Amino acid sequence: MSMCKQMVSLADLPLGQKGIVCELKARNQVQxxxxxLGLITDTVVEAxxxxxxxxxxxxxxxxxxxxxxxxxxxxxxxxxAESPYSKSWRAVNGRN
Amino acid sequence: xxxxxxxxxxxALADTKKEADDVxxxxxxxxxxxxxxxFNQLTGLRQHTGNWPGKTVASARGRYVHRGQEFTxxxxxxxxxxxxxxxxxxxxxxxxxxxxxxxxxxxxxxxxLERNLNLxxxxxxxxxxxxxxxxxxxxxxxxxxxxxxxxxxELLGVPVVGTNARDGKGLTELxxxxxxxxxxxxxxxxxxxxxxxxxxxxxxxLLPLLxxxxxxxxxxxxxxxxxxxxxxxxxYGESNPELEQKLQEVISYLQAxxxxxxxxxxxxxxxxxxxxxxxxxxxxxFGKADYNSLDRNIDKIVTSRLFGIPIMLxxxxxxFWITIVGANYPSQLIFNFFFAIEGRLTRLFMHxxxxxxxxxxLVLGVYRTLAWVISVMLPxxxxxxxxxxxxxxxxxxxxxxxNLDHYFKKACAHGKQALTMCMGFGCNAAGVSAxxxxxxxxxxxxxIVTNNFVPCxxxxxxxxxxxxIFFVTGTSLGSxxxxxxxxxxxxxxSVLITFVVSRLxxxxxLKGLPTSFALELPPYRKPxxxxxxxxxxxxxxxxxLARAVVVAAxxxxxxxxxxxxxVGSGTLLxxxxxxxxxxxxxxxxxxxxxxxxxxxxxxxxxxxxxxLMSYAQTGTLIDFSNLAELRTILxxxxxxxxxxxxxxxxxxNHWPCGTTLLTIRNETQSNKWTILSLxxxxxxxxxxxxxxxxxxxxxxxx
Numbered sequence: 001m002s003m004c005k006q007m008v009s010l011a012d013l014p015l016g017q018k019g020i021v022c023e024l025k026a027r028n029q030v031q032x033x034x035x036x037l038g039l040i041t042d043t044v045v046e047a048x049x050x051x052x053x054x055x056x057x058x059x060x061x062x063x064x065x066x067x068x069x070x071x072x073x074x075x076x077x078x079x080x081a082e083s084p085y086s087k088s089w090r091a092v093n094g095r096n
Numbered sequence: 097x098x099x100x101x102x103x104x105x106x107x108a109l110a111d112t113k114k115e116a117d118d119v120x121x122x123x124x125x126x127x128x129x130x131x132x133x134x135f136n137q138l139t140g141l142r143q144h145t146g147n148w149p150g151k152t153v154a155s156a157r158g159r160y161v162h163r164g165q166e167f168t169x170x171x172x173x174x175x176x177x178x179x180x181x182x183x184x185x186x187x188x189x190x191x192x193x194x195x196x197x198x199x200x201x202x203x204x205x206x207x208x209l210e211r212n213l214n215l216x217x218x219x220x221x222x223x224x225x226x227x228x229x230x231x232x233x234x235x236x237x238x239x240x241x242x243x244x245x246x247x248x249x250e251l252l253g254v255p256v257v258g259t260n261a262r263d264g265k266g267l268t269e270l271x272x273x274x275x276x277x278x279x280x281x282x283x284x285x286x287x288x289x290x291x292x293x294x295x296x297x298x299x300x301x302l303l304p305l306l307x308x309x310x311x312x313x314x315x316x317x318x319x320x321x322x323x324x325x326x327x328x329x330x331x332y333g334e335s336n337p338e339l340e341q342k343l344q345e346v347i348s349y350l351q352a353x354x355x356x357x358x359x360x361x362x363x364x365x366x367x368x369x370x371x372x373x374x375x376x377x378x379x380x381x382f383g384k385a386d387y388n389s390l391d392r393n394i395d396k397i398v399t400s401r402l403f404g405i406p407i408m409l410x411x412x413x414x415x416f417w418i419t420i421v422g423a424n425y426p427s428q429l430i431f432n433f434f435f436a437i438e439g440r441l442t443r444l445f446m447h448x449x450x451x452x453x454x455x456x457x458l459v460l461g462v463y464r465t466l467a468w469v470i471s472v473m474l475p476x477x478x479x480x481x482x483x484x485x486x487x488x489x490x491x492x493x494x495x496x497x498x499n500l501d502h503y504f505k506k507a508c509a510h511g512k513q514a515l516t517m518c519m520g521f522g523c524n525a526a527g528v529s530a531x532x533x534x535x536x537x538x539x540x541x542x543x544i545v546t547n548n549f550v551p552c553x554x555x556x557x558x559x560x561x562x563x564x565i566f567f568v569t570g571t572s573l574g575s576x577x578x579x580x581x582x583x584x585x586x587x588x589x590s591v592l593i594t595f596v597v598s599r600l601x602x603x604x605x606l607k608g609l610p611t612s613f614a615l616e617l618p619p620y621r622k623p624x625x626x627x628x629x630x631x632x633x634x635x636x637x638x639x640x641l642a643r644a645v646v647v648a649a650x651x652x653x654x655x656x657x658x659x660x661x662x663v664g665s666g667t668l669l670x671x672x673x674x675x676x677x678x679x680x681x682x683x684x685x686x687x688x689x690x691x692x693x694x695x696x697x698x699x700x701x702x703x704x705x706x707x708l709m710s711y712a713q714t715g716t717l718i719d720f721s722n723l724a725e726l727r728t729i730l731x732x733x734x735x736x737x738x739x740x741x742x743x744x745x746x747x748x749n750h751w752p753c754g755t756t757l758l759t760i761r762n763e764t765q766s767n768k769w770t771i772l773s774l775x776x777x778x779x780x781x782x783x784x785x786x787x788x789x790x791x792x793x794x795x796x797x798x
Binding site for chain 1: 369372373388391502614619
């Protein structure tokens with residue numbers, strides 16, 4: 001959806017950052033599982049921590065902590081919600 | 097028109113024949129909300145509880161009496177939703193739809209209410225007879241989360257009861273409310289969920305055709321939604337051309353607005369989630385924003401790149417070490433006790449002049465085997481099992497699955513297989529049942545077939561006993577650490593074997609790619625120490641031991657008979673063992689050990705006792721006055737460290753026990769997978785022991 005600014009896939013959301021779900025690209029069963037987790041548009045998701053091998057990643061979703069593999073998370077597009085660490089993001093946001 | 101589909105795949109639920117006037121109560125809820133604890137508190141039953149999602153794999157049922165009324169409670173599998181079509185969800189949905197439960201209690205987690213309301217709203221669409229139970233209030237209080245129960249009841253239109261099931265708080269009120277709803281003293285009026293515009297327009301078209309047949313307005317709405325979802329009247333009722341035509345009209349109308357079936361489902365779920373969010377916003381207030389910060393910080397450490405795996409291994413090793421150190425002394429005590437009694441029994445037999453045959457069969461056969469089983473097996477079980485339950489109760493197990501998922505993915509298997517393996521540590525049959533938490537059939541079969549590579553509580557003491565006899569002797573602190581390390585490395589090797597075999601299976605008979613994966617990491621919970629001790633001792637240890645005893649008694653008698661029935665030049669036992677011997681030697685064992693493994697099919701616990709029995713019966717009868725003499729007996733019978741190593745390896749890798757095989761047959765409904773589950777570990781064991789035995793001999797190490 002074009003109205004989302006600075007979209008990344010959930011799999012690329014840096015740890016400690018929050019994103020707002022813009023779009024789900026999965027199909028069928030996978031899509032339903034993701035929806036059941038409460039991952040509908042406008043949901044705030046935070047990337048919490050990664051497993052020792054770097055995948056899967058645990059996300060805070062509507063009060064629960066859910067681990068998703070990269071394959072699943074890359075189906076979800078999020079807009080960066082707040083970025084306390086990155087100045088460049090603010091700059092980008094400011095231009096928009 | 098039939099109102100709903102007949103329940104499918106209900107299994108045990110299908111024959112929920114209630115006792116005469118019982119009120120049937122269904123317990124539904126998300127996984128990990130303390131549903132099983134509520135069930136136990138209501139019924140006084142002791143269903144095993146644990147802090148990981150999907151623990152209730154089979155539906156339990158129990159009964160209780162309240163105010164003179166009898167209730168049958170059905171504990172449905174924990175689900176997040178009723179819409180995604182997994183087996184568990186179908187079981188839960190069909191049971192609620194079937195109309196059997198007069199009341200459905202939705203157990204929710206006060207610390208995560210929003211997510212839980214999603215399911216509650218779905219259930220309230222199906223039935224009005226709903227009680228919402230907001231559980232885990234103490235935990236919520238500790239996290240400074242408060243839930244306005246009265247407001248929640250008002251917004252939902254159904255009674256809401258707050259509980260803290262762990263200590264029984266609120267249970268009487270819950271029972272009262274269930275009673276009142278079942279008796280019609282309270283009539284819940286759930287507010288129907290409003291969907292978005294095109295959907296509501298579609299519903300408005302369908303409802304007039306359904307409503308004359310279905311009095312309950314909410315139920316008619318629910319049925320209309322399912323018809324839209326399904327795209328045809330199909331098996332929702334007998335043919336109804338008028339309804340079918342209308343349905344197709346409505347579907348075209350929706351399609352004209354770019355809403356296909358897939359979209360339709362997405363919209364339904366989105367509406368549910370938004371409604372849950374809206375309600376939660378009004379009833380839940382947070383005292384502090386970072387209420388989960390402790391959990392998050394713990395997670396950052398136990399799943400970190402640097403410490404994640406080492407912490408996991410340390411915890412497991414520590415559990416082994418405590419077991420080894422702790423089991424030694426009680427083993428000796430129990431041993432002394434039993435053999436003192438054996439002396440008395442023998443004197444009793446002599447005193448009354450009972451026949452030698454009877455003394456041999458009962459005392460030297462049955463009694464002595466039982467004594468071995470209990471003194472060698474009980475202490476390690478009684479220590480390891482509670483320790484393991486402690487980790488389970490804390491909520492650590494899902495973190496193990498999280499840490500290991502990457503490797504399971506590489507093996508084309510499911511990360512939740514780690515959870516089923518953890519269950520296998522307790523009992524492989526339980527581990528196999530737990531495989532139901534894996535949605536994908538392919539990955540579930542992989543988990544079932546490979547579960548036996550994890551040593552269960554019944555095989556574990558064999559590892560402890562042999563490691564302390566042959567590898568690290570001595571009683572110093574250092575030697576007990578070394579023993580724990582040895583066992584840890586055996587376990588790590590069996591986990592590696594699991595990865596390799598899983599990968600081989602997914603490249604051959606179970607071809608396929610890994611499917612979707614979502615694993616909940618539940619909040620850490622303060623374990624209930626007293627309960628853990630009691631439960632794991634009473635429920636598991638005694639249960640497993642009782643099973644071993646039941647099997648050991650006839651096996652002891654059989655071995656004694658075989659040792660005392662002569663055929664030709666030798667005893668039956670010697671003949672059988674000699675016949676097995678050449679083959680057994682190839683894999684580093686001897687005929688008696690292999691025979692013990694075969695006789696141990698019903699229960700692995702009896703393998704070492706049977707080996708000892710056989711030796712005692714064949715050689716001169718050694719008077720075991722000390723457990724440490726075990727070493728002498730084994731060495732006198734030709735054991736070397738290689739024999740011990742191969743016995744340990746074979747114990748880790750051989751056919752599953754009888755109970756596990758039956759469970760596999762039940763779970764897979766397939767002879768093919770049952771046979772594969774028998775062959776895979778057996779062949780692995782033969783190959784592994786052969787390579788080790790021949791390798792060591794070739795190198796001249798023994």
